Amino acid sequence: MHYEIRVDGHMSQTLAEAFPELETFVVPHQTVLVGPVTDEAHLYGLLARLQALGLHVAEMRRLPS
Structure with missing residues (x-):
């Protein structure tokens, strides 16, 4: 999966x-x-890093394979 x-x-x-x-x-x-995002745990880890760094996610989407 790519995001x-x-x-x-x-x-x-x-x-x-x-x-x-x-x-x-x-x-x-x-x-x-x-x-690439390997699985759901990886995705949540990315989101946690973004949050910890004080970054605001404006949009997130899975790209077609």
């Missing part, structure tokens, strides 16, 4: 390094994280 997670604002390089398994890029007013 796209959009967070509000521009993440610094240091914050992006907290998600080494995901590719990150910036679009106007958001940072997009894209990559």
Whole structure:
């Protein structure tokens, strides 16, 4: 499974390094994280990391295979 997670604002390089398994890029007013998610536990772990870092998830979606 691949997911796209959009967070509000521009993440610094240091914050992006907290998600080494995901590719990150910036679009106007958001940072997009894209990559493979192995299972539900991995997904919840990603969401917990985002929350712990104080990042607001604007949108999350599973990408077609």
